Amino acid sequence: MKENKATKTIVLGVTGSIAAYKAAELVRRMQQQGWDVWVMMTEAAAKYVGPLTFQALTKHPVAVGKCEAVESSTYQHLDLSGRAAVMVVAPCTANVLAKLAHGLADDVVTATVLAAAGPVVVAPAMNERMWRNPATQANVKTLKERGVLVLDVGEGELACGDVGAGRLIELEHIVAAVAQTMKEG
Ligand SMILES: Cc1cc2nc3c(=O)[nH]c(=O)nc-3n(C[C@H](O)[C@H](O)[C@H](O)COP(=O)(O)O)c2cc1C
Numbered sequence: 221m222k223e224n225k226a227t228k229t230i231v232l233g234v235t236g237s238i239a240a241y242k243a244a245e246l247v248r249r250m251q252q253q254g255w256d257v258w259v260m261m262t263e264a265a266a267k268y269v270g271p272l273t274f275q276a277l278t279k280h281p282v283a284v285g286k287c288e289a290v291e292s293s294t295y296q297h298l299d300l301s302g303r304a305a306v307m308v309v310a311p312c313t314a315n316v317l318a319k320l321a322h323g324l325a326d327d328v329v330t331a332t333v334l335a336a337a338g339p340v341v342v343a344p345a346m347n348e349r350m351w352r353n354p355a356t357q358a359n360v361k362t363l364k365e366r367g368v369l370v371l372d373v374g375e376g377e378l379a380c381g382d383v384g385a386g387r388l389i390e391l392e393h394i395v396a397a398v399a400q401t402m403k404e405g
Pocket residue numbers: 234235236237238239262263264265312313314315316345346347350
């Protein structure tokens with residue numbers, strides 16, 4: 221995509237949920253808004269979708285796992301977190317939600333969120349029992365109190381076969397939330 225000064229940079233952190241495959245379509249939907257999307261992934265996420273998928277879609281390198289110096293930038297987590305109009309984590313696992321609530325930064329996704337200079341939008345996805353667990357709900361509450369936009373989960377059939385709350389919210393809702401956050405920021 222052609223970059224100009226008005227192009228908004230979105231950093232999308234993808235984590236190790238079965239819904240990670242939906243992040244590829246999310247990238248396309250964000251690009252249709254004219255946004256320049258950069259993807260980073262946890263090590264677990266890379267087991268569900270290959271980084272090459274995101275690299276091909278975004279035409280940008282994809283950082284995975286631990287923070288490491290890469291050819292393009294030694295401080296990629298800081299460079300991108302400083303430039304992002306909005307940092308989005310979708311899908312966000314129960315594990316990453318907990319890490320974010322506690323300020324952990326042991327991989328490129330969590331380190332970038334911790335260093336984010338702008339708004340953060342999180343779209344959780346997990347099994348219903350994980351979602352309803354008081355620990356997860358306390359983490360959601362903590363993040364909301366800090367100004368993180370934690371989106372609702374969807375309800376319906378879950379990948380594990382259960383029916384209930386925990387699905388990744390529909391992609392159009394994520395895109396709309398990011399657009400609204402941008403407008404407010
Ligand atoms: C098939 C499968 C699907 C999973 N889906 C989810 C999920 O949707 N949400 C979640 O929070 N954890 C899920 N997990 C567990 C996470 O993959 C696990 O907690 C992992 O350590 C998360 O790593 P990350 O948070 O660093 O990405 C799943 C595990 C397996 C084996």
